[in-house]
Amino acid sequence: MSLSSPAARSVDSPVVVDRGDGVAMRARGLSLGFGSTAVLADLDLDIHRGTITALIGPTGSGKTTFLRSLNRMNDKVAKHWHRGDVLLDGSNIYSPGVQLMALRRRVGMLFQRPNPFPMSIAENVLAGVKAHGIAGKQHYRAIVEARLREVGLWEAVSSRLGSSPFNLSGGQQQLLCLARALATGPEVLLLDEPTSSLDPITTEHVEALLRSLAPALTIVIVTHNLAQARRVSNRTAFFYQGRLVELTDTTKLFESPEHPETANYVSGRMG
Amino acid sequence: MTTAGAGAAGRVPDNTPLDLYGRPAWHRVAAGYVGWGACGLAVALIAAPLASVLWGVIGRAVPVWRWSVLTEAGNGQGGGLANEIVGTLFILAGVSVLAGSVGVLSGIYLSEYARGRTGAVLRGASEVLAGIPSIVLGYVGYIALVIALHWQYSLAAALITLSALTVPYIAKSTEAALRQVPTTYREGAEALGMSPLRSLRRITLKAALPGITTGWLVAMAISVGETAPLLYTAGFSDSLPSLSLTHSPVGYLPYVVWTFYNYPAKAFQSLSYDAALILVVMVLVLIVLARIVVAFTQRHTERN
Ligand SMILES: Nc1ncnc2c1ncn2[C@@H]1O[C@H](COP(=O)(O)OP(=O)(O)OP(=O)(O)O)[C@@H](O)[C@H]1O
Ligand SMILES: [Mg+2]
Numbered sequence: 001m002s003l004s005s006p007a008a009r010s011v012d013s014p015v016v017v018d019r020g021d022g023v024a025m026r027a028r029g030l031s032l033g034f035g036s037t038a039v040l041a042d043l044d045l046d047i048h049r050g051t052i053t054a055l056i057g058p059t060g061s062g063k064t065t066f067l068r069s070l071n072r073m074n075d076k077v078a079k080h081w082h083r084g085d086v087l088l089d090g091s092n093i094y095s096p097g098v099q100l101m102a103l104r105r106r107v108g109m110l111f112q113r114p115n116p117f118p119m120s121i122a123e124n125v126l127a128g129v130k131a132h133g134i135a136g137k138q139h140y141r142a143i144v145e146a147r148l149r150e151v152g153l154w155e156a157v158s159s160r161l162g163s164s165p166f167n168l169s170g171g172q173q174q175l176l177c178l179a180r181a182l183a184t185g186p187e188v189l190l191l192d193e194p195t196s197s198l199d200p201i202t203t204e205h206v207e208a209l210l211r212s213l214a215p216a217l218t219i220v221i222v223t224h225n226l227a228q229a230r231r232v233s234n235r236t237a238f239f240y241q242g243r244l245v246e247l248t249d250t251t252k253l254f255e256s257p258e259h260p261e262t263a264n265y266v267s268g269r270m271g
Numbered sequence: 272m273t274t275a276g277a278g279a280a281g282r283v284p285d286n287t288p289l290d291l292y293g294r295p296a297w298h299r300v301a302a303g304y305v306g307w308g309a310c311g312l313a314v315a316l317i318a319a320p321l322a323s324v325l326w327g328v329i330g331r332a333v334p335v336w337r338w339s340v341l342t343e344a345g346n347g348q349g350g351g352l353a354n355e356i357v358g359t360l361f362i363l364a365g366v367s368v369l370a371g372s373v374g375v376l377s378g379i380y381l382s383e384y385a386r387g388r389t390g391a392v393l394r395g396a397s398e399v400l401a402g403i404p405s406i407v408l409g410y411v412g413y414i415a416l417v418i419a420l421h422w423q424y425s426l427a428a429a430l431i432t433l434s435a436l437t438v439p440y441i442a443k444s445t446e447a448a449l450r451q452v453p454t455t456y457r458e459g460a461e462a463l464g465m466s467p468l469r470s471l472r473r474i475t476l477k478a479a480l481p482g483i484t485t486g487w488l489v490a491m492a493i494s495v496g497e498t499a500p501l502l503y504t505a506g507f508s509d510s511l512p513s514l515s516l517t518h519s520p521v522g523y524l525p526y527v528v529w530t531f532y533n534y535p536a537k538a539f540q541s542l543s544y545d546a547a548l549i550l551v552v553m554v555l556v557l558i559v560l561a562r563i564v565v566a567f568t569q570r571h572t573e574r575n
Contacts (some may be wrong), residue, residue, distance in 0.1 A: 104463065166572065
């Protein structure tokens with residue numbers, strides 16, 4: 001499926017085009033900055049298909065900036081520049097002619113703070129579905145129910161689908177945003193500290209959800225919670241001062257990291 | 272206050288502010304009274320003129336009120352106000368559409384597209400336009416539309432002149448309202464792959480609607496009440512306005528309030544009181560309508 005011409009696709013089963021190398025997204029020599037400050041320096045990094053990759057590192061190390069470069073959310077930031085490539089299924093998302101709408105349909109995103117739109121709960125779930133013309137009106141109800149069930153919100157909101165999402169708890173709002181992101185059937189889902197404003201129980205629920213989504217979906221999650229990275233991710237990347245220090249299996253990164261900086265960070269000697 | 276010392280808390284009212292040692296903080300008490308006093312005074316300064324205007328208008332209009340002023344057109348001896356009411360409604364509807372669309376589109380342009388110098392120049396121009404006295408705009412409308420374009424006194428000349436007067440208010444409030452829409456809405460829409468136009472239509476404009484409506488209301492209140500630009504452009508007429516946009520003068524209520532008030536004949540003076548009352552009612556109806564629309568469209572926002 002090319003980025004320039006979004007093909008019709010089933011809502012329920014994202015078509016995973018495996019090119020055999022198992023890499024969903026890949027950064028090649030990626031440098032990125034704003035004005036005269038360089039934020040990311042010469043990154044090379046693979047995101048394996050169908051796995052969960054955690055991005056960890058001290059504050060200001062460039063995790064968010066990197067995450068946002070995977071669906072080109074940095075483009076609009078003032079004085080943004082970049083060098084190098086980011087590949088999705090082998091094609092560069094920064095090449096001219098790439099349609100941002102098509103890209104973001106394939107690479108979805110969930111933000112740190114829940115950000116439901118000012119429309120009813122059902123309309124929120126359908127926002128992306130309608131924007132991309134993914135399904136006809138007759139399917140709307142089924143999509144809303146399926147997505148809300150998927151994130152475990154259906155029982156709580158089925159009786160008030162037409163009312164405001166801002167009466168939901170913060171955790172419920174975040175789950176609604178997750179349902180909204182899943183409804184467009186993305187192949188890759190980017191999450192920026194998605195549970196930092198949630199209580200432990202909801203966090204656990206979200207983590208279980210992410211693990212269950214993983215084989216069909218490629219997930220990249222930024223987190224400050226090292227325990228969370230250990231619990232949910234298959235692979236973990238350690239960022240430090242805009243560089244990728246180490247990306248390897250989560251167990252290995254936490255138990256026998258190669259680099260002293262990584263060792264310091266995961267053992268809590270550097271924050 | 273369990274730590275109240277020296278028994279002081281016992282002698283003063285429960286809500287008296289205390290210092291760290293539990294003693295009443297008299298300067299804070301005094302500051303509190305001064306603050307509330309100032310607020311009360313400000314409210315009074317707003318409410319008193321409003322009450323006086325309403326009282327003056329209602330007190331004069333009600334004793335001489337005839338329901339037939341709503342249905343009869345004017346005649347040389349008085350008659351009714353039907354022609355002026357219809358004329359004012361035409362003007363309102365016209366300005367609402369013309370200034371409303373131009374103003375909202377300008378506001379969208381200023382907030383979403385105009386960058387740097389362009390934006391600054393356009394904003395400045397809009398402020399200058401807002402600062403031009405209405406009678407000057409009326410005169411320009413007279414020279415340009417009524418005379419140069421040979422439209423004569425007409426609805427079109429009145430609409431365009433009043434719109435020039437009110438567009439800056441709508442543009443300004445639209446721009447301000449759009450800028451206040453949280454970036455999380457825009458980013459959320461962007462990350463979902465919504466087109467910028469769709470995100471504007473479905474999310475940003477909707478969230479900005481209360482602010483836009485405020486500007487629109489101000490524009491409507493100006494159009495309902497302005498007399499000077501209309502004297503130059505609408506002329507005046509005793510008969511119901513025709514549907515033609517040019518070459519046909521239009522009657523409107525503020526003219527009646529302004530001129531008939533000084534006529535010696537009682538019938539005319541009564542008409543002037545009635546016209547004032549109808550103007551006030553029109554503005555109130557507009558405010559209520561706007562409130563209803565806003566409440567309906569904002570039922571899914573964070574404020575509820
Ligand atoms: N729009 C911008 N303009 C200039 N500098 C920026 C901009 N956005 C981010 N930066 C800088 O880029 C660096 C990395 O920021 P980023 O938000 O990616 O860090 P982070 O690893 O996500 O940190 P945190 O863990 O605190 O969220 C910081 O030094 C920040 O100041
Ligand atoms: Mg961050």
